[in-house]
Amino acid sequence: xxxxxKRAIILDNYQNPIxxxxxxxxxxxxxxTNNESCIxxxxxxxxxxxxxxxxxxxxGEACAICTSATSIIIKSLIGxxxxxxxxxxxxxxxxxxxxxYDKDLLGELIVYEDICMQPNRKKxxxxxxxxxxxxLEVIRNEKK
Amino acid sequence: xxxxxxxxxxxxxxxxxxxATTLKPNCVVNEMVNYYTKYTSNIHRGDYDNAMKTNxxxxxxxxxxxxxxxxxxxxxxxxxxxxxxxxxxxxxxxxKKYLKKDDEVLINKAEHASxxxxxxxxxxxIGIKVKYIPxxxxxxxxxxxxxxxxxxxxxxxxxxxxxNVIGDVRNIDEIGKICKSKNIYFVVDAAQSISHYKIDVxxxxxxxxxxxxxxxxxxxxxxxxxxxxxxxxxxxPLKYGxxxxxxxxxxxxxxxxxxxxxxxxxxxxxxxxxxxxxxIKFIKSIGIEKIHDYELKLKEYMVEELSKIPNIILYNKxxxxxxxxxxxxxxxxxxxxxxxxxYNIAIRAGNHxxxxxxxxxxxxNTCRVSLCLYNTKEEIDVLVKALKNSKDIFxxxx
Ligand SMILES: Cc1ncc(COP(=O)(O)O)c(C=O)c1O
Numbered sequence: 001x002x003x004x005x006k007r008a009i010i011l012d013n014y015q016n017p018i019x020x021x022x023x024x025x026x027x028x029x030x031x032x033t034n035n036e037s038c039i040x041x042x043x044x045x046x047x048x049x050x051x052x053x054x055x056x057x058x059x060g061e062a063c064a065i066c067t068s069a070t071s072i073i074i075k076s077l078i079g080x081x082x083x084x085x086x087x088x089x090x091x092x093x094x095x096x097x098x099x100x101y102d103k104d105l106l107g108e109l110i111v112y113e114d115i116c117m118q119p120n121r122k123k124x125x126x127x128x129x130x131x132x133x134x135x136l137e138v139i140r141n142e143k144k
Numbered sequence: 145x146x147x148x149x150x151x152x153x154x155x156x157x158x159x160x161x162x163x164a165t166t167l168k169p170n171c172v173v174n175e176m177v178n179y180y181t182k183y184t185s186n187i188h189r190g191d192y193d194n195a196m197k198t199n200x201x202x203x204x205x206x207x208x209x210x211x212x213x214x215x216x217x218x219x220x221x222x223x224x225x226x227x228x229x230x231x232x233x234x235x236x237x238x239x240k241k242y243l244k245k246d247d248e249v250l251i252n253k254a255e256h257a258s259x260x261x262x263x264x265x266x267x268x269x270i271g272i273k274v275k276y277i278p279x280x281x282x283x284x285x286x287x288x289x290x291x292x293x294x295x296x297x298x299x300x301x302x303x304x305x306x307x308n309v310i311g312d313v314r315n316i317d318e319i320g321k322i323c324k325s326k327n328i329y330f331v332v333d334a335a336q337s338i339s340h341y342k343i344d345v346x347x348x349x350x351x352x353x354x355x356x357x358x359x360x361x362x363x364x365x366x367x368x369x370x371x372x373x374x375x376x377x378x379x380x381p382l383k384y385g386x387x388x389x390x391x392x393x394x395x396x397x398x399x400x401x402x403x404x405x406x407x408x409x410x411x412x413x414x415x416x417x418x419x420x421x422x423x424i425k426f427i428k429s430i431g432i433e434k435i436h437d438y439e440l441k442l443k444e445y446m447v448e449e450l451s452k453i454p455n456i457i458l459y460n461k462x463x464x465x466x467x468x469x470x471x472x473x474x475x476x477x478x479x480x481x482x483x484x485x486x487y488n489i490a491i492r493a494g495n496h497x498x499x500x501x502x503x504x505x506x507x508x509n510t511c512r513v514s515l516c517l518y519n520t521k522e523e524i525d526v527l528v529k530a531l532k533n534s535k536d537i538f539x540x541x542x
Binding site: 010011014039040062067120121 | 476477478479482493494495508509538539541542
């Protein structure tokens with residue numbers, strides 16, 4: 001993907017992120033996540049029914065990379081099964097951490113494939129995926 | 145000024161993060177290297193030449209610090225690991241013993257974590273009340289608001305001399321007078337002011353003063369607690385071990401040394417203490433008033449230039465120190481600092497450890513430029529130029 005297009009997608013998701021703003025609803029699971037070494041701080045809430053992700057919302061203060069990644073991750077996960085979501089997230093983390101990954105699974109998240117060139121931004125890109133992981137773990141434990 | 149004393153500057157970095165830590169001049173580093181390469185030895189324990197030399201140099205620093213802040217007696221000068229440890233020693237070594245339930249400690253929301261959390265812990269542990277002196281519309285601390293907050297129960301006022309986010313200079317002479325007339329202990333956190341503003345502990349009637357070496361062009365790992373002698377005599381150490389005891393017996397009896405040695409258990413940061421002494425000599429050789437005037441002029445120049453850029457928000461234009469908090473409209477502070485790094489400009493983005501100031505500032509995170517004597521107008525011009533081009537921020541950071 002062309003660098004300009006990537007930048008445009010990131011910028012659009014930063015300036016107009018999807019589903020920003022939380023609500024009071026007990027059927028969602030809420031988790032906070034923040035980077036100890038920087039100042040990104042987001043809350044994310046997810047609702048799943050019958051193993052399928054119905055909705056994800058977020059709020060918080062974070063940089064362009066972190067906010068846009070949160071927005072794109074939310075778009076990528078709504079409507080997916082929990083297993084699919086887990087695969088997407090692991091695959092995304094592998095990409096950011098410069099491990100082997102499957103491009104086809106990533107969709108728009110591919111815009112972050114060069115983020116490893118700026119090592120101090122990796123944690124910004126990873127932050128929303130940590131929130132998703134935390135929530136998926138709660139859901140998994142609930143099912144048991 | 146004195147740029148040649150700071151070899152780091154030759155690499156071209158524009159260092160505007162002096163509130164976090166300052167650069168170190170050659171004289172500081174050289175003296176530490178001398179200790180490590182020419183006369184390494186422990187203190188107070190040897191009869192050989194190098195040990196005596198170490199003792200002499202190490203003890204001399206207490207004298208240098210005493211003169212620098214106009215203390216009366218070297219026994220009022222305690223070596224610590226930094227401002228944080230100094231304030232903790234005051235809170236837990238002294239006030240934990242002498243404050244009672246419902247006694248009030250006045251702080252404010254612009255204080256650094258190290259001057260908030262120890263008091264919050266005491267609130268939980270012994271039931272004191274932590275009260276926040278309201279800040280004015282410029283987020284500054286005024287004498288008027290201090291006077292209004294004091295009650296019969298107020299026992300301590302603990303404030304930073306210069307706040308690390310807003311950079312306002314608190315009138316410690318005036319606060320000291322109020323404390324004296326009302327019998328209130330006065331604790332001053334001088335971490336941000338010690339190398340920029342003259343401090344006279346006697347004149348300002350300060351009970352305890354805390355600062356760090358590394359924010360005054362000295363090394364990391366060392367700091368100072370000043371305390372009035374009678375107060376330090378009543379303060380308990382937080383650390384016990386070698387060097388600080390007179391004697392101890394297997395039946396459990398022990399006798400501690402007197403202040404300041406009773407607070408300095410274990411082998412101290414010897415090289416760092418020596419470096420701190422050199423840092424103070426360096427500051428004195430230039431003159432602290434001269435440093436202060438120079439930095440303030442620089443700040444005024446920076447404010448003037450940045451005010452011309454429409455999308456730059458300045459939060460503390462008027463504060464009389466070299467600290468400026470700002471944001472680029474619509475841009476998260478960290479994105480701005482990542483952008484400025486591309487111009488080799490080092491600034492700080494975040495809440496600057498003043499996490500409760502957000503209640504008042506209505507914005508959690510800011511960019512902060514904090515100046516030091518080696519900064520120049522030319523460096524500010526580079527910053528201004530970069531921020532004028534800030535429409536390119538996302539081209540650079542994404
Ligand atoms: C106002 C203020 N107080 C205290 C501290 C703590 O200093 P240190 O981390 O050296 O103990 C700082 C450091 O940023 C500060 O700015």
